[in-house]
Amino acid sequence: MTGKAVDARGGVWWRLYREVESVEIYHVDLSPGSGREEAPLAWLDASELDRWHRVGNPAPRRRFALCRAALRAVLCGRVGCANESLAFGFAEQGKPFAVVDGCAHPVSFNVSHSGSHGLIAVTSAGRLGVDAEERVPRRNLEALIDGVCSPREKAELESRGDPERLHLFLRFWTVKEAVVKAEGRGLAMRAAELEVPEEMRRGAPSTVARFSQTPERSWCLEDIGAEDFAAAVAHEANPQPSLEIVNPAAG
Numbered sequence: 001m002t003g004k005a006v007d008a009r010g011g012v013w014w015r016l017y018r019e020v021e022s023v024e025i026y027h028v029d030l031s032p033g034s035g036r037e038e039a040p041l042a043w044l045d046a047s048e049l050d051r052w053h054r055v056g057n058p059a060p061r062r063r064f065a066l067c068r069a070a071l072r073a074v075l076c077g078r079v080g081c082a083n084e085s086l087a088f089g090f091a092e093q094g095k096p097f098a099v100v101d102g103c104a105h106p107v108s109f110n111v112s113h114s115g116s117h118g119l120i121a122v123t124s125a126g127r128l129g130v131d132a133e134e135r136v137p138r139r140n141l142e143a144l145i146d147g148v149c150s151p152r153e154k155a156e157l158e159s160r161g162d163p164e165r166l167h168l169f170l171r172f173w174t175v176k177e178a179v180v181k182a183e184g185r186g187l188a189m190r191a192a193e194l195e196v197p198e199e200m201r202r203g204a205p206s207t208v209a210r211f212s213q214t215p216e217r218s219w220c221l222e223d224i225g226a227e228d229f230a231a232a233v234a235h236e237a238n239p240q241p242s243l244e245i246v247n248p249a250a251g
Contacts (some may be wrong), residue, residue, distance in 0.1 A: 013040075014070035017119070020206075020222045023235050024078075025130065027120030028070045030063050037062055038071035041081055066120045067111055074120055079107055095184040110181055117229045126239025127217070129182030130224075131174040132231040141166060148173055150195040168228035172196045174220055178234035179211065182219065189213055197221065208237055 017027035055061040087099040098105040108128040115134030176191035197209040206222040218237040
């Protein structure tokens with residue numbers, strides 16, 4: 001299948017949301033609706049359909065179908081291939097990469113979703129991560145702050161009242177998670193080990209930063225949040241071509 005992904009009512013459920021230098025970010029509408037999974041299912045391959053069938057809860061089933069179909073549509077458009085030619089392999093820490101006609105492709109992508117919002121980030125090459133968090137109250141906000149934030153981040157948060165405090169925390173959290181996902185080292189790197197650069201803690205929408213955990217790389221960081229959700233994207237600056245392939249088979 002080629003062309004735009006449309007739902008059963010004829011509307012596109014994903015759209016270009018932002019462009020940050022070489023990175024394109026797409027928003028995926030994950031809100032419930034009658035018959036919304038019919039069109040997405042036509043994009044999924046046999047293994048993805050099997051995975052969809054095995055998800056018992058309707059909400060995760062819907063999110064998986066809508067996000068995976070949109071990802072396929074976006075990648076097919078970026079790479080210029082038919083949906084049938086696209087598969088997925090997995091790097092050393094389990095991060096997926098695109099396989100086109102049986103060959104690994106250097107296009108980089110990452111997916112995140114929260115509530116009714118999904119984000120897909122894609123770029124030509126380099127490590128890439130995106131994270132989204134719906135702006136809803138957290139009952140365990142204090143515990144999250146204690147577990148995720150550095151002393152300086154906590155100091156920034158202590159000076160803010162609600163709901164600004166929650167919004168700032170979600171900004172910190174999404175920046176950290178975007179870097180963790182971009183690095184792709186699984187549990188070897190945790191968000192709590194990173195500190196958001198000072199300029200972004202003070203309100204700057206973007207910066208280029210290095211972290212002691214990844215001193216060999218610089219990261220382009222961007223706050224891409226909206227009214228309903230916090231979000232951030234992290235992209236490796238001056239990426240070097242590298243792909244640690246463990247399983248090039250479709251996944």
